[in-house]
Amino acid sequence: MVLIQVISGMGGVGKTQIALEYAYRCQDKYQAIFWLRSDTRADLLSDFVTIANQLNLPEKANADQALVIAAVKRWLQAHAGWLLILDNLEDLSLLDEFIPAAAHGHILVTIRSSTTGAIVQSLELHKMDVHESIPLLLKRSKIVPLNSTPNNISDKDYAEARTIVELLDGLPLALDQAGAYIEDTRTSLTNYIVIYQQRRSQLLKRRGKFVLGHPASVTTTVLLAYEQIEQAIPAAAELLLLFAHFHPDAIPEDIVIKGVYYIGPILEPVITDLFELNEILQIILNFSLLHRNREAQTLSMHRLVQEVLKDKLSENDQRLWAQRAVNCVSACFPEIERSKYVTWHECQKYFSHTQQCVDLIKYYQITSEESARLLARLGRYLYERGQYRDAGILYQLTVVMSETLLGPTHIETGYRLKLQGESHYMQGQYLQAVSLYQRALDIYEQNYGEESLEIAEILDNLGVLHADIGQYKQATQYDSRALAIYEKISGPDHPDTAQMLNNTAVDLMKYGKYDQAMPLFSRALDVRERILSPDHHLIAESLNNLGFLLRKQQQYTKAEEMLKRALAIRETVLGSKHPYTAQTINNLGKLYDEVHDYQQAEVFFKRALAIRREILGNEHPYTAQTLNNLADLYCKQGQYAQAEETAQEALHIRRQAFGSQHMKIAQSLHTLGNISRSCGMYSQAETFYKQALEINQSIFGWNHPDVRKTLDGYISLLQQTNRITEAQELLATAQTPDQGNSDAGKSTRGA
Numbered sequence: 001m002v003l004i005q006v007i008s009g010m011g012g013v014g015k016t017q018i019a020l021e022y023a024y025r026c027q028d029k030y031q032a033i034f035w036l037r038s039d040t041r042a043d044l045l046s047d048f049v050t051i052a053n054q055l056n057l058p059e060k061a062n063a064d065q066a067l068v069i070a071a072v073k074r075w076l077q078a079h080a081g082w083l084l085i086l087d088n089l090e091d092l093s094l095l096d097e098f099i100p101a102a103a104h105g106h107i108l109v110t111i112r113s114s115t116t117g118a119i120v121q122s123l124e125l126h127k128m129d130v131h132e133s134i135p136l137l138l139k140r141s142k143i144v145p146l147n148s149t150p151n152n153i154s155d156k157d158y159a160e161a162r163t164i165v166e167l168l169d170g171l172p173l174a175l176d177q178a179g180a181y182i183e184d185t186r187t188s189l190t191n192y193i194v195i196y197q198q199r200r201s202q203l204l205k206r207r208g209k210f211v212l213g214h215p216a217s218v219t220t221t222v223l224l225a226y227e228q229i230e231q232a233i234p235a236a237a238e239l240l241l242l243f244a245h246f247h248p249d250a251i252p253e254d255i256v257i258k259g260v261y262y263i264g265p266i267l268e269p270v271i272t273d274l275f276e277l278n279e280i281l282q283i284i285l286n287f288s289l290l291h292r293n294r295e296a297q298t299l300s301m302h303r304l305v306q307e308v309l310k311d312k313l314s315e316n317d318q319r320l321w322a323q324r325a326v327n328c329v330s331a332c333f334p335e336i337e338r339s340k341y342v343t344w345h346e347c348q349k350y351f352s353h354t355q356q357c358v359d360l361i362k363y364y365q366i367t368s369e370e371s372a373r374l375l376a377r378l379g380r381y382l383y384e385r386g387q388y389r390d391a392g393i394l395y396q397l398t399v400v401m402s403e404t405l406l407g408p409t410h411i412e413t414g415y416r417l418k419l420q421g422e423s424h425y426m427q428g429q430y431l432q433a434v435s436l437y438q439r440a441l442d443i444y445e446q447n448y449g450e451e452s453l454e455i456a457e458i459l460d461n462l463g464v465l466h467a468d469i470g471q472y473k474q475a476t477q478y479d480s481r482a483l484a485i486y487e488k489i490s491g492p493d494h495p496d497t498a499q500m501l502n503n504t505a506v507d508l509m510k511y512g513k514y515d516q517a518m519p520l521f522s523r524a525l526d527v528r529e530r531i532l533s534p535d536h537h538l539i540a541e542s543l544n545n546l547g548f549l550l551r552k553q554q555q556y557t558k559a560e561e562m563l564k565r566a567l568a569i570r571e572t573v574l575g576s577k578h579p580y581t582a583q584t585i586n587n588l589g590k591l592y593d594e595v596h597d598y599q600q601a602e603v604f605f606k607r608a609l610a611i612r613r614e615i616l617g618n619e620h621p622y623t624a625q626t627l628n629n630l631a632d633l634y635c636k637q638g639q640y641a642q643a644e645e646t647a648q649e650a651l652h653i654r655r656q657a658f659g660s661q662h663m664k665i666a667q668s669l670h671t672l673g674n675i676s677r678s679c680g681m682y683s684q685a686e687t688f689y690k691q692a693l694e695i696n697q698s699i700f701g702w703n704h705p706d707v708r709k710t711l712d713g714y715i716s717l718l719q720q721t722n723r724i725t726e727a728q729e730l731l732a733t734a735q736t737p738d739q740g741n742s743d744a745g746k747s748t749r750g751a
Contacts, residue, residue, distance in 0.1 A: 001101075001104070002099060002100070002101065002103050002104070002105060002106075003106050003107070003121075004095070004106075004107045004109065004121065005106070005107070005108050005109070005121050005122075005123065006092075006109045006110075006111055006121065007019060007111070007122075007123050007125060008110075008111050008113060008122055008123070008124045008125065008288065009125035009126065010112060010225075010287065010288035010302065011112060011173070011221035011222070011224075011225060011287075011288075012171055012173025012174065012216075012218055012221045013125045013126070013127070013171065013172060013288070014128070014172035014173070015087075015088075015125060016087055016110055017172065018125070019087060023035070023083065023085060026083070029081075030081055030082055030106075031079070031080075031081040032079075032081070032083070033082070033083045033085070034047075034054075034084050034085065035047075035085045035087065036051075036085065036086050036087065038089035038094070038109075039088050039090060040090070041091075041094060044086070044098055045065050045069070048065075048068060048069050048072050048098065049065065049068050051072050052068050052072055055072070055075055057071045057072065057075060058071070059071035069097075069098060073098070073100040073103075076099070076105060077100045077102055077103045079104075079105075080104040080105060081105065082105040082106070083105065083107075083108065084099070084105060084106070084108070085107075085110075086107065086108070086109045086110070088110055088111070088112075090111070092113075095109075112286065112287050112288045113285065113288065124288075124291075126291070127169055127170035127171055127172075128175075129170065130162060130166070130170065131150075132170075133165040133168075133170045133172075133175055134158060134162055134165055135153070136172065136176075136179070137164060137179050138153060138157060138179075139179075140176055140178075140179025140180065141178070141179035141180075141182035141189075142179075142183050143189065144157070160193065164178055164189060164192060164196070167196055171302060171304050173217075173218050174204065174304055177206060177217060177218060178192060178196075180207070181203060181206060200311075201219075201307075204217060204218045204219045204311075205217050205218075205219040205220070218304055218308065219308050219311075222289070222304070222309065225289055226240060226309065226312075229283055229284060229289070233280050233283055234266055235267050235269075235270045235276075235280050236280035236281075236283050236284050238263075238264065238266050239267060239280055240284060240289060240290075240301075240309060241309055241313070242256065242267070242321060242324060243290065243299065243301050243306070244301070244305070244306040244307075244310050245306075245310070245321050245322050245324075245356070245360060246301075246329075246353050246356060247352040247353045247355070248300060248301045248303045248306055249300050249352065250296065250300060250352070251298055251301070251353065252298055252349055252350065252353075253297045253298065253299060254297070254332065255328050255332050255350070255353065257272075257277075258332045259324075259327055259328025259330075259331040260272055261331075262324050262327035262328055262331065262370070263324055264324065281299075289301065289302075318364075319364045319366075322363075322364050322366065323360075323364070323366050323368070325353075325356075325360060326357045326360055326361060326366055326370060326371050326374060327368075327370045327371075329353050329354055330370040330371065330377075331370075332350050333347065333350050333354055334346050334347060334377070335377050335380075336377065336380045336381055344381070344384070347381045351381075355378075357374060358378070361397070367404055367405065368401075369401075369405055369406075372397075372398045372401035372402055372405065373398075375395075375398040376394070376395070376398045376416055378394055379391040379392075379394035379395045379398065379419060380419065383419070383423060385578070386577075386579040386616070387615070388427050388616070389423075389617065391419075391423045392423035392424060392427065395416060395420035395423055396420060398419075399413065399416045402416050409446060409447075410443075411444070411447045413443060414439075414440045414444050414447070415440070415454075417436050417437075417439050417443070418437065418440040418457070418458060418461070420436050421433045421434075421435075421437040421440060421461065424436060425464065425468075427616075427620065428621035428657040428658075429657075430465055430469050430657075430658070433465055434462070434465055437462050437465065440458055441458045441459070441462070444458055451488070452489075453486070453489055453490065455485065456482045456485035456486050456489075456496075456500070459478045459482035459485070460478070460500055460503055462478045463476075463482060463504070464503060464507075466478060467506070467507040467510050467511075469658070469662065470662060470699040472507070472511045476507065479500070479504040479507055483500045483501070492527075493531070495527070495532070498524040498527040498528050498538070498542075499524070499538070501520045501521075501523050501524040502520070502524040502545060504520055505518075505520035505524065505545065506545060508520070509552070511700070512700065512703070512704040512705045514549060514552055518549060521545055521546050522546070524542050525539070525542035525543070528542055535572060536573075537569060537570065537573045537580075539569065540565075540566040540567075540569035540570045540580075541580070543563070543565050543566035544563065544570075544583065546562045547560070547561075547562030547563035547566060547584075547587060548563075548587050550562060551590065551591050551594065554594075556591060556595050559591055560591055563584055563587055563588045563591065564588070566584045567581070567584045567585065567588065570584055576611075577611050577614065578611075578615070579611070579615055579616060579622065581611065582608045582612050583608075585604050585607050585608040585611070586605065586608035586625065586626050586629065588604045589601045589603075589604030589605040589608060589629060590629055592604060593605075593629065593632065593633055593636075598633060598636060598637055602630070602633055605626055605629050605630045606630070609623065609626045609627065609630065612626055619653055619656060619657075620657075621653065621657045621664065623653060624649075624651075624653035624654050624664070627647070627649050627650035627653070628646075628667060628671055630646050631643045631644075631646040631647035631650060631671050631675070632671055632674070635674055635675045638678075640678060643675045644672070644675050647668060647671045647672050647675060648672070650668050650671075651665070651668040651669070651672065654668055661695055661698070662695070663696060663699055663700075665692075665695060666691075666693075666696040666699075666706065667692070669688045669689075669691045669692035670688070670689070670692040670709065670710050670713065673686075673692060673710075673714075673717075677716070677717050677720070682717060682720070686717060689710055689713055689714040689717060690714070693707070693710045693711065696710060711730060711731075715727045715730050715731055718730065
C-alpha cells in the first residue's frame with residue numbers, strides 16, 4: 001500500500017523547502033529517492049522518462065511514453081523502500097495515472113490546494129512564526145553564520161530582524177528575498193526596513209541573483225495565481241481585490257453578504273447565492289490565497305498577498321475597492337444603544353476590520369455617509385469600552401463629514417456633536433464639552449421643538465457638566481427640565497426616567513443634599529430591579545451610587561454590601577479593566593479608608609489607579625481622584641513624603657483639567673493642608689486650608705460638608721498653634737458637620 005503525504009499551501013510558503021529537508025534528513029531510510037516536477041502532465045511524463053533512464057529500464061528508449069510510464073510503475077510495484085516526491089502538483093487526479101496502487105513506498109506531494117480527498121494525508125502550511133523566521137532571515141542575509149544559534153544573535157540584530165519578519169508576515173519566500181537583497185547589496189537591516197517602507201512594491205518583485213528552489217518572486221507568484229483565477233472566474237478575482245482591503249485575519253464571511261449592495265455588479269449576483277459563493281471561494285482556496293475556518297465562518301489572507309494585489313491596481317481602482325470595503329464593514333458593524341453591552345461581542349467580530357477601514361478613510365479621504373456612520377458606531381463602541389480618547393478622535397471625524405454631507409444644522413450632525421461632547425466630558429475636557437452640547441441642543445430644538453427625548457438627553461448631559469464644574473443652579477435647572485420631559489414622554493417607570501432620577505441624585509449629592517438624593521437613588525434602583533435582570537449593569541450603577549451615599553452617611557455595613565454587589569456585576573458585564581469597574585473599586589477603597597482598614601484601602605486604591613492610568617491616562621481627572629485618595633491614606637499611615645508627592649501629582653492634573661477655582665482643586669488643597677499640618681509645617685498648612693476654604697465657600701456657600709471638613713481642619717490647626725480666638729471666630733461660621741468626597745457615578749446618555 002502506498003503511503004501518500006501532501007504538503008499544501010500558497011506559493012512561497014516553503015512547501016518545496018520542507019520536501020527537500022525531509023529528503024535530506026531521511027535519505028538513509030530509503031533505497032531510492034526520486035524528485036519529479038509536477039506542474040503539468042507533460043512535466044511528469046518527462047521526469048518519468050528520466051527515472052526510466054536512471055533505473056536503466058529496458059523501455060527507457062521507447063518512443064511510446066505510455067510504455068515508459070508502465071515500466072516505471074512496474075518497478076515501483078516490485079520494489080519497496082522508495083520515496084517519490086511530486087513537487088508543485090496541480091491536479092491530484094494525476095496520481096491515479098502515474099502511481100501504482102499496490103506498490104510499497106512513500107509519496108510526498110507539494111500542492112497549493114488544501115483539498116486533498118479522503119485517502120490522502122494533508123499538512124497545510126501557513127506562515128512561519130517569528131522565532132523560526134528570524135534565524136532564517138539572518139542566516140540567508142549572512143548577518144550571522146549558518147551554524148549560529150539563537151544565543152549568538154545580538155539583541156540589536158534580533159530586534160531589527162523581528163521588525164522585518166513582522167513586515168513580511170513570516171512568508172518564507174519573502175524572507176528569502178529580503179535576505180538575498182541584504183546579502184546582494186551589503187545593506188543593513190535598518191536600511192532594509194526604511195527601503196521596504198518606501199519601496200515595498202519594488203522589493204517584493206526582486207528575487208535575487210542566486211536562487212535555489214522557488215525561482216519566482218513574491219509578486220510574480222501571487223500575480224500568476226491571481227491571473228489564473230481571473231481567467232477562470234472573474235468574480236473570484238474581484239472578491240480577492242475586496243478582501244485585500246480588509247484586515248488579513250478572521251474576515252467574517254457575512255461581511256460580503258451583508259454588504260452585498262456595495263460590492264459592484266460583477267460580485268453582487270454571486271454573493272447573494274450561497275452555492276455560487278462557495279464556487280468562487282473554492283477556486284481561490286485551490287490556490288491557497290485564502291484560508292477558510294469553517295467553524296468560525298471566517299477567511300484569512302496573507303498580508304503580502306494583499307499588498308501585491310493592491311499594488312497592481314491604479315490609484316482610482318485602489319480608492320474604489322477601499323470605499324467598497326468601508327461600505328461593507330459599515331453595513332455590518334452594529335449600532336450600539338447607550339450601554340447595551342450585550343452587542344459588544346458582535347462589535348468585536350468586526351473590530352479589526354473597522355480599524356483597517358479607519359485607515360482607509362483617512363488615507364483616501366473617503367467622505368460618505370457610510371464612512372461617517374461607521375466612524376460614529378465604532379466611536380460609540382470604543383466609548384462604551386472606556387476608550388474615550390480614541391472615541392473622541394473618531395467623533396471629530398464624523399462631525400466634520402456630517403457637516404460637509406448633511407449641513408451644520410442637520411439632526412444627524414447634532415447627534416454626532418452630542419457624541420463628541422460626551423467623549424470630551426469623560427476626558428475631563430469640560431469647556432469643550434459644554435460648547436459641543438450647546439450646539440447639539442440648538443440643533444435639536446430647531447428640529448424637535450421644546451420637548452423630546454433627544455432634548456432631554458442633551459439637558460441631562462448639560463446637568464452633569466454644570467454640576468461637575470460647580471455651577472449647581474444651572475445643573476438643577478437642566479436636571480429638572482430633563483426629568484419632567486422623561487416623566488411626561490416615557491412615564492415614571494421607564495429606564496430613561498430611572499437614569500434621570502439617578503443623575504439628578506448625583507448632582508444633589510455633589511451639592512451635599514444627601515437627604516434629597518437618597519429617595520431618588522432608591523426610586524431609580526426600584527424601577528431598575530423591577531424591569532431589568534439582576535445582573536444588569538444599570539443596577540450596578542444604582543448599587544454603586546447608593547453605596548457611595550451610604551458611606552457618606554457612615555452606614556458602612558450597608559455601603560459595603562451595595563458596593564460589593566456593584567463590583568461583582570461590573571466585573572462580569574464590563575470586565576475587570578473598565579472605568580466603571582475602577583470607579584466601584586475606588587469607592588470601596590474609600591470605605592475601607594474611613595473604617596481604618598488601611599491595608600485593604602491601599603490595595604483597592606492601587607488597583608483602581610492602575611486601571612485608570614491604563615484606560616483613561618495619567619492626566620485624567622479620575623486618575624487624579626484616586627491619587628488624592630491615596631495621598632490621604634499615606635498621610636494617615638505617616639508616609640508624609642509619599643503623601644506629598646502623590647497629592648501634588650493629583651493637584652497638577654486637576655489644575656490642567658479644571659483651572660484654579662474648582663471644587664476638585666479645593667479637595668487637593670485640603671489634602672495638602674492635612675499633610676503639611678501632620679508634618680508640623682503649620683504656615684504652609686494654613687495657606688492650603690485658606691485657599692481650599694475660599695474656593696469651596698464661593699461655590700457652595702457655608703452649608704456644605706466639604707466646607708465643614710476644611711473648616712474643621714483649619715480650626716484644628718489654629719487650636720494646635722494656640723490661636724484660640726481665631727478658631728472660635730471660624731467655628732461660629734461652621735454649618736452642619738459631615739464628610740465629603742465625590743466619586744459617585746453619573747452616566748450621561750452613553751457615559
